[in-house]
Amino acid sequence: MTIHNALPVGSKVDVYEVTGVLGVGGFGITYKAYDTQLDREVAIKEYLPPSIAVRRVDGHSVVPSSEVNQKSYEFGLQRFLDEARVLAKFHAPNIVGVNRFLEQNGTAYLIMDYEDGELFFNYLRRQGALSERQFLDIFVPVLEGLKAIHLKSYLHRDIKPSNIYLSEGKYPKLIDFGAARFAWGEQSHTLTQMLTPGYAPFEQYQSHGRQGPWTDLYALGATMYLALTGKKPAEAPERVAALQDGHPDPLDSIEVSREGQYRPEILQVIDWMLEVRPIDRPQNAQQVLHRLTNTQAKLAVQVDEQKVIQGQVQRASRAAQRSVQQRRVTTTAGDIISRRRVPARREESQWLMKSTVALLAMAAMMLFTQYHSKASDPEAPSVYEAAGSAPSSQFTISGIK
């Protein structure tokens, strides 16, 4: 497929040979390429904002689409380079690795590690609502990545399922820092208003909105909401308008709508992150991490307890089986069995059967009390489900990019 404006396959950018297009976005084009020096694949992001720039007929150089756009183009290019410099300094496991950046063809390029894997968005579409375990396995590392960015006074500003990449082994990494801006005091100029409706909080729609870590946390809360419900939250301006008019919030509380399907600690955190007013949200990623890692620890303890119960049940049922088998061997060996001993053996084996049933009942009771709420909903993901097994029926993702 030929993408309008994209470098043709086989083009060279420094030592990198373009092998295909990975994506086209508001700030530029992402290519898959081959590093001929280090003999490995890379992903390259080229600065080419389609609203103000075009590729010339030579097929390589990028220029502003008109004189009017010249200033904005140059301003954006400098920001792209500033951001590339900062990104190249991040070496966090949950942020895509940027190796270098360079200027060529009248534009700039960001060279990243190529990750084999898939977008979280595609994963969700395929697999459906996440189980609690999957939720924590994905979002705890993403929060670690966000925390690392915020600690350097950076904001991502476009967190959404299609900007989280699951590399091999389903390890999540944040990608696409196209909308990132340094510092959250004074707002820097934006080339175009870059936001994704449904994920962007209200302050991103305002020209002087106070943005901070809480801005990314709202977008991450919206991503979590989608991951458990299949629905993108109502857009922030719609929510604000409804609340101002005294109408109910068009975004229903997930703690209410998914009650009994996920533990309240998880649902409450999502509602908290999705508060309309920045001041009502968690103020930093650590606050959310603290809640979720506590839940993760509880989950681990419960899984361990469940394993112990399963072990006991298995041992008891093996013992019962062995005992029955031993009796059969003795009988077929033709041993003399007195008539009086038969009822005794029956009693013994009945006792073993009863203990097994009692143990099974106990285990079932314990599981029921721990997870009683899950049992009522056949669609609810279970904490015991292995990755990929959560039910996906009725889980369709509505209209997002």
Ligand SMILES: Nc1ncnc2c1ncn2[C@@H]1O[C@H](COP(=O)(O)OP(=O)(O)O)[C@@H](O)[C@H]1O
């Ligand atoms: N480091 C990477 N390794 C592999 N694929 C990547 C990498 N970075 C981005 N991609 C792919 O390129 C696509 C576009 O990337 P992204 O940075 O989100 O740009 P945009 O959304 O602006 O097009 C993504 O959907 C993803 O599939």
Ligand SMILES: [Mg+2]
């Ligand atoms: Mg993207």
